[in-house]
Amino acid sequence: MQVQVVTKNLSIADDIKVYAEEKISRLSRYLNNITSAKIELAAEKSKSRQHLYTAQVTLNVNGFIIRGEHKAESIRGSVDTVAEVMERLVTKYKKKYEISKGRTAESIKQASNVKPSAEDEYPKEKELVKSKRFIVKPMSTSEAVDQMEFLGHDFFLFLNIDDNTVNVVYRRKDGRYGLIQPEVS
Numbered sequence: 662m663q664v665q666v667v668t669k670n671l672s673i674a675d676d677i678k679v680y681a682e683e684k685i686s687r688l689s690r691y692l693n694n695i696t697s698a699k700i701e702l703a704a705e706k707s708k709s710r711q712h713l714y715t716a717q718v719t720l721n722v723n724g725f726i727i728r729g730e731h732k733a734e735s736i737r738g739s740v741d742t743v744a745e746v747m748e749r750l751v752t753k754y755k756k757k758y759e760i761s762k763g764r765t766a767e768s769i770k771q772a773s774n775v776k777p778s779a780e781d782e783y784p785k786e787k788e789l790v791k792s793k794r795f796i797v798k799p800m801s802t803s804e805a806v807d808q809m810e811f812l813g814h815d816f817f818l819f820l821n822i823d824d825n826t827v828n829v830v831y832r833r834k835d836g837r838y839g840l841i842q843p844e845v846s
Contacts, residue, residue, distance in 0.1 A: 662689050663697045671704035671714075677736055684744040685718055691751045697721045702736060716743040720751070724798060727754060727811045750811060757807065797827060805830045806838055 664682045685698050701717040716739035717730040729746040733739035799820045800808070809817035809830055816831035821842070829841040 662686060662695045664700065665698070666700045666702065669701065669703040670706075671702065671736075673702060673736065677702075677740075680737065681716070681740045684740055685747070687744070688720065688747055688751050691748065692722060692755050694723050695720050695751075696723055700740075702739070705732070714739045716740045718743050718747050720747065722754065724796075725754070725758075725808065725811070727751065728813060730813075754811065799825075802828070802830060802840060 664685055666678045666681055681700050681702065685700055688698070689695055697720070699719045701715075701719075703715045703717075705713045705715060707713065711734055713732045713734065714736045715730060715732045716736070717728065720727040727747070727750050729743050729750055731739050731743040731746055733742060797818060797820045799822045801822055805817050805819040805821075805828070808819070809815075809832070816829055818827065818829050820826070821828040824842075826843055828843075831839050831841070833839050
């Protein structure tokens with residue numbers, strides 16, 4: 662597993678960087694098909710004298726993204742807690758995708774080898790402040806809901822394997838989920 666440590670609004674000593682890398686590298690004991698891990702460490706300044714440190718970890722498990730974040734009063738504390746959060750998420754992922762669904766690392770890798778689709782360029786007008794491109798992966802609706810939950814997002818765009826169309830799943834205000842499917846007029 663390739664581990665990358667990135668900092669924002671702070672500089673850290675090498676021992677902190679090594680500590681974070683070691684903590685996150687231990688996740689490979691639970692799941693051996695993690696291809697990369699990115700650790701983002703950031704400092705948030707507040708009006709009080711105490712600073713909050715944020716540690717965010719993003720794992721790539723052969724195309725499936727798992728993300729966790731935690732804030733604490735120390736860098737090591739935020740790394741320790743986010744490592745625990747990621748351990749729970751990786752265990753949950755492993756139970757759901759490798760045991761109960763009978764999926765193997767190879768089948769997950771094959772599903773993630775989809776070429777990126779061309780996304781329309783957005784004109785720079787009015788309120789548009791950001792444009793993103795990403796690979797749309799073929800998956801079932803339930804897998805898309807799981808991916809949305811693992812990312813901590815309220816919606817997720819995916820290629821539905823049932824009808825080979827681009828769909829969106831989203832979290833409704835009542836806590837349930839919705840599905841948006843395109844229909845040609």
